[in-house]
Amino acid sequence: MNSLTVSSEIVELLKGSNILQQPSVPVLVEKVLKRGEGILTASGAVCAETGKYTGRSPKDKFTVEEASVKDKIDWGSNQPISEEKFNNLYDKVLRHLKEKDELFVFNGFAGADHRHRLPIQVINEYAWHNLFAHQLFIRPTEEELRTHEAEFTILSAPTFQADPIVDGTNSETFIIISFEQRVVLIGGTEYAGEMKKSIFSVMNYLLPENNVLSMHCSANVGYEGDVALFFGLSGTGKTTLSADPNRRLIGDDEHGWSANGVFNIEGGCYAKTIGLTREKEPQIYDAIRFGSVLENVVLDHDSRIPDYANNSLTENTRAAYPLQAIENIVDPSIAGHPHTIIFLTADAFGVLPPISKLSKEQAMYHFLSGYTSKLAGTERGITSPEATFSTCFGSPFLPLPATVYAEMLGKKIDEHNVQVFLVNTGWTGGEYGTGQRMKLSYTRAMIQAALEGELNNVETYTTKVFGLNIPVHVPGVPDDVLIPRKSWADQDAFMVKAQELSAKFRNNFKKFAGVSSDIEVLGGPKM
Structure with a gap:
């Protein structure tokens, strides 16, 4: 098969009568509410719960052991799965998705620099997951959408559960990347962040192949063009310290550094909200409005006002919103x-x-x-x-x-x-x-x-x-x-x-x- 086009199986899936191609934000919000996937907050954001998994499942993430990547992948840090096991699971997920009343498809990009961007498509069982994808990845213009040809596809089937004995997984959950078939297969988890980080993992493979350094960092730029990168694990203050009113935000989490400079890989932000207040982080607080997605945030039953101090579901409460929802950004997200x-x-x-x-x-x-x-x-x-x-x-x-x-x-x-x-x-x-x-x-x-x-x-x-x-x-x-x-x-x-x-x-x-x-x-x- 051509490595730069989607498989014939996905092409066939997309011909189904249950496909909603590139639904708008209002349509997705309506679908979320109608299907009972989430509720509307007082500010107009959608709030959904992810059930059993309120964070990533690193022990359930695999890379297919394929000939073209076998000698390049660091298998000490990445779990292999055989092509046979992947193909069997791939077929099961496709059959599962075909049986759904509705599937939601987002077409967009990873990588703000056109010279290094990856055209992607995300096929979701849940409307709120598709809304998440719409806000986190780079949205195409109408002209770009007309000529868009996906080079990597996420198939997200949260209600499909693997059988570890038969399917070769560690649990009912799986996140599997196939670099040859250009597919990310996700099942058994409703945590939306798996989609974001899977594409980041893909870019961490593809970008260095083109002499571009991929980085897990935030980035901003001063008004004189001086660019700064901030690396740091959770709790170190990366988000707080890179949000500077005297500097413009390039992005808060994932970047590439090419021969031309720095560019954001994403089109949105996925911010932690535990303890969030307008006084402490006004940009994030005010970005959570119509079209944004809240994950595992507890709402007041009557007012639907989020209680960001409440960690009864998880400490890892999150908000997803487009970069354009905050002020003081670089648009497009490219700098020197x-x-x-x-x-x-x-x-x-x-x-x-x-x-x-x-x-x-x-x-x-x-x-x-x-x-x-x-x-x-x-x-x-x-x-x-x-x-x-x-x-x-x-x-x-x-x-x-x-x-x-x-x-x-x-x-x-x-x-x-x-x-x-x-x-x-x-x-x-x-x-x-x-x-x-x-x-x-x-x-x-x-x-x-x-x-x-x-x-x-x-x-x-x-x-x-x-x-x-x-x-x-x-x-x-x-x-x-x-x-x-x-x-x-x-x-x-x-x-x-x-x-x-x-x-x-x-x-x-x-x-x-x-x-x-x-x-x-x-x-x-x-x-």
Whole structure:
């Protein structure tokens, strides 16, 4: 079959009388309400619940072990499934969808840069899932729609459940990518985020093949054209710190970096809403209106006003809305090469500096490490802070070996003379429970100084354990806050914690045995 066209089976499916091609937002909202898939909130958004699964199911994600990709995929981080098992499941899902009264089809794109975008189509059993796809992916113009030919298809069948014994899955749920058949097969889960992240995984395979670095980060640009990237895991402040009234948002989660600059992969945002208030995050709060989708948010029974503080369904409550629903954006979501990269971490051990300048080797080391802390109480069984590492700040979505992405990043840092900073939004003056969380005002001041180039040529102090270069002065931040050791009352206790965290970094980095020794020796902590 032609690798750039959809399969004959999908073509046949799309001929069915149950197909609604490219339904508008009002039509989809009507369908959601009529079919009982969700309810309307006071602001006009649709609110739906995802049942058993309120987040991604990483243990149920597979890549088909096909000849053209077999030697490229990092099977240490990606689960294989045979072509035979996939084809059998593929046929079952197609039969399941054909029997539905209605199917909803969205045609659009992933990738704002026309030179690197992927035409996609999403075929949904649920109207609210199709509304989600409409808001999260890039919507075509009328002219683009007339000539649109999908090169990748999502088949989403949440009510179809796999038989693990017969189908070779780990549970009733499955998220399977076939790069040869250009299909993403999703079943057994109603969590809409699987669609978004599956296409991101696809782009993480396809873009590097075209010498484009794919990145799990947010991006914004100053009014003088200076681009900044923000990498960070959940809880590090990525969304909060990249939302700057003095800078325009390129995108909040997924980007590509080509020879021409940075571009957003998506057409919308998928924001966490737990604890959301207009005072704290007015852009997100006001974007949740007609056409937006709320996931697992509890509503007041009578007023239909969302209770964003209520976590009875999940902590992972979400809102999906188009980028155009917020002000101060770049449209289309394309900008130049980054001037500054910020790696965010929330270090609960209290030993990493609040800001430090990174060499290229240190940037590659910390990119590969992707460190932050899980806190006591955030997950069952965690009674004290735990170090967690997610390669390239997006481990679950990387089909290729992590070093492919790290080496591309290193080359781009050299080529464009990018300044890279590690910013700790975690604890100071002691570990979690003893010290205190870094003041947001200090973090904002440090990031502003980094973005404005004020830290490019300043005097620095080098830490003993991690070898990080700390600016000795940052406007708006007390000097004694900048050097972690000085903020601890017990210097011996600080060194013990620093060595403890250093050992965790070194132990985690053992899995990158094939990477250049310079990255570990010059970029990592010292023995």
